[in-house]
Amino acid sequence: MGYVEELREIVGPENVFDDRVECLAYSRDMSVHQGIPDVVVFARTTEQVSAIMKIAYRDKIPVIPRGTGTSVTGAVLPIRGGIVLDLHLMNNILEINKKDFYARLEPGVVCMQLNKILEKDGLMFPPNPGSEAIATIGGMVSTNASGHRAVKYGTTRDYIKGLTVVLADGSIVQTGTIAPKSSLGYDLTRLFSAAEGTLGIITEVIVKLEPKPEYGALALAIFGDLNAAGDAVTEVTTSGIKLAGCEIMDKFSLKVVEEVLQRDVSKIEALLIMEADGPKEVVVRDMNRIEEICRRYEVQEFQWSDDPVKREEMMKARGGLVPTLSRIKPGNRLVPIAEDFGVPSTKIPETIRKAQAIAEKYGVIIATFGHVGDGNVHTTFVSDVRSREEWEKLRPAVEELVKTAMEMKGTLSAEHGTGLTRAPHIGLQLGPALEIMRKVKKALDPENILNPGKMALDEDKADIYDYFAFQPLLENPEGARSLGEEADNEVLACIHCGFCRLGCPTFSVTHRESRNARGRNAL
Ligand SMILES: Cc1cc2nc3c(=O)[nH]c(=O)nc-3n(C[C@H](O)[C@H](O)[C@H](O)COP(=O)(O)OP(=O)(O)OC[C@H]3O[C@@H](n4cnc5c(N)ncnc54)[C@H](O)[C@@H]3O)c2cc1C
Ligand code: SF4
Structure with a gap:
């Protein structure tokens, strides 16, 4: 019996897909990379994951765990084939403990769904990536995801109390504790955070919960x-004000x-959206102080509000930015290859100015936005994905941004x-620490079957265009013009974000990527 047959015995034939269409549908994420699996498996229990890993370990087959596949770096792509272990149906909330402030979750629980349930009890799980409506807790732990509230509440890593992990050989380990603190041994829980599935498959997560703040307000400030x-x-x-979020564009x-802004932006150099939450009297006082400070720095326009409708309106420009980036010019789309730097918050204006100078020097488009409060700058290229020259122009610009x-x-x-996108440069930042990471990887995954080829763990030579998703298009530009250039432009503008699964009737019944717009676009 072949290994695929064995997988069918473990999870049932209806949960194993090795047809070309399904495998191709899993070949993309939002990055510029691609990788095609040999088989896609839906698992629902820790025991199933363990049995699958035992087979993979025996036959040395790559296994790539997957939540929703909203990765921006190629981390979730099976570049050496093998098994994509799709865990999005392992999505039960096992326990919510309101008195000890924790929840036990299966890895496929979606961030926003969790928060909707917690809200009823006045609780929250604070990390809120822009993909919170679809991103899974397993994916968030594995990338240490965070959102605009990180400035006050921190990142996913700060909320993980313990994990259940299936290791490469199929053995099952538990890390952490539900006790409020611990000083026993190495912090293995954190080891698996941001490990991107290269060290083990997370099958249960114990998260810390916070009381939901009673009141919140948002300020919008426009500067020349x-x-x-x-x-x-x-x-x-x-000045002592604890912002809950601070976005810059x-x-x-x-x-x-x-x-979206409904105004002439030619005289605007920066827009700030600042959020505060907590007891009402403190937030109102802080908003008034923020206004005073902004006025001292000659803000062109300032407004703040606690009205949910008004707040949503203020966030419209920021929310609309990523989808709109792919509409700047026909055939262009956002290109996330140097889009996620973190710098000390005070260095943000200088970083933005340098990015603008780099864009001018190389004749490329870079839109910069981010979470200024926590030093996160998203320097995002927008480029014509059919043009070889455009791709080559981005190379030196990436090097200068790095x-x-x-x-x-x-x-x-x-x-x-990190995934594939950051692999060429990870050594620059980590230096000798990268060798320690490689030793840890070797100790936990001696056969290199867990998400191999990522984070420069087994290869020194990596290139920003490795496993390049747009290569076939560069080689056969006419191949993409099957419906004429205008229609193709729309197809190319899809950023493979996966949000379409939220409303797709064929996906909601089948749960198959090939039955969703993202998967269909990949095909
Ligand atoms: C439109 C958009 C906006 C985004 N905004 C943000 C943002 O604001 N902040 C942010 O941090 N990120 C953001 N992201 C990136 C992405 O959503 C996050 O990294 C998210 O945490 C990934 O969750 P996922 O379930 O899609 O994981 P996947 O993409 O499926 O997987 C991500 C990585 O985790 C591994 N993995 C997944 N599940 C497990 C598991 N159970 N065990 C072990 N490894 C596992 C995968 O192998 C892969 O390496 C955004 C992405 C998109 C498309
Ligand atoms: S079709 Fe789906 S994957 Fe493509 S941009 Fe729209 S929501 Fe994202």
């Missing part, structure tokens, strides 16, 4: 000068969402992770 905006934020955060990002982040003593990824 980027440095003034940066100085205003620094003064706000050093530079002039190129604002140009993209000019229509150099800039290192000069700022920053990090090459603040929240999206």
Whole structure:
């Protein structure tokens, strides 16, 4: 009996897909990379995952765990074939303990669904990536995901109390404790955080919960000068005000969402959205102080509100940015290859200015936005994916952005992770620590079957265009014009984010990627 037959025996034939269509549908994420699995398996229990790993270990077959596949770095792509272990149906909330403030979750629980349930009890799980409506807790732990609230509440890693993990040979281990604190042994829970499935398959997560703040408000501030905006934020955060979020958009990002903003943005250099939460009297006092500070830095326009409708309106420009980036020009889409730097918050204006200078120098488009409060700058290229020249122009621009982040003593990824995209440069930041990571990997996964080929763990030579999803298009540009250029432009504008699974009737019944718009686009 072949190994695929054995997999069918473990999870049932209806949960194993080795047909070409399903495998191709799993070949993409939001990155510029691709990788095609040999088989896709839906698992629902720790025991099933363990049995699958025993077979993979015996036959040395790569296994790539997967939540929703919203990875931005190629982390979730099976570049050496093998088994994609899709865990999105392992999605039960096993326990919510309101008195000891924790929840036990299966890895496929979706972040926003969890928070909707917690809300009824006045609780929350604070990390909220932009993908919270679809991202799974297993994927969030494995990338140490975070959202705009990280400035006050931290990242996923800060909320993980314990894990159940299936190791490469199929053995099952538990890490952590539900006790509020522990000083026993190495912190293995954190070891698996941001490991991107290279060390084990997470099958249960114990998360820490927080009481939901009683009140919240949002301020929108528009500045004609980027440095003034940066100085205003620094003064706000050093004056004792604890912001719950602080977003920034530079002039190129604002140009993209000019229509949504319904104003001429030519004289605006930065837009800030600042959030505060907590007891009402404290938040109101803080909002008034934020206004005072912004006025000292010659803010062009300032408004704040606690009205949910108004707040949603204020967030419209930021929310609309990523989807709109792929509509700047026909045939263009956002290209996330150097999009997630983290720098000290005070260095944000300088980093944005340097990114703007790099864009000008190489004649490329870089829209910069991010979570200024926690130093996260998303320098996002927008490029014509059919043009070989355009791709080559991005190369030196990436190198200069990386150099800039290192000069700022920053990090090459603040929240999206390493995957394939950051593999060429990870050694620059980690130095000898990368060798320690490789030793840890070897100790836990001696046969290199867990998500192999990622994070430069087994290869020194990596290139930003390894496993390049757009290669076939460059070689056969006419191949994409089957319906004419205008129709193809729309197909190419799909960013493979996966949000379409939320409303797709064929996906909701079948749970198959090939029955969803993202999978169909990959085909
Ligand atoms: C539109 C959009 C906006 C985004 N915004 C943000 C943001 O604001 N902040 C942010 O941090 N990220 C963001 N992301 C990136 C992404 O959503 C996060 O990394 C998210 O945590 C991934 O969750 P997932 O369930 O899709 O994981 P996947 O993409 O399926 O997997 C991610 C990695 O985790 C591994 N993995 C998944 N499940 C397990 C498991 N159970 N055990 C072991 N390894 C596992 C995979 O092998 C892969 O390496 C965004 C992505 C998109 C498309
Ligand atoms: S079709 Fe789906 S994957 Fe493509 S951009 Fe729309 S929501 Fe994202």
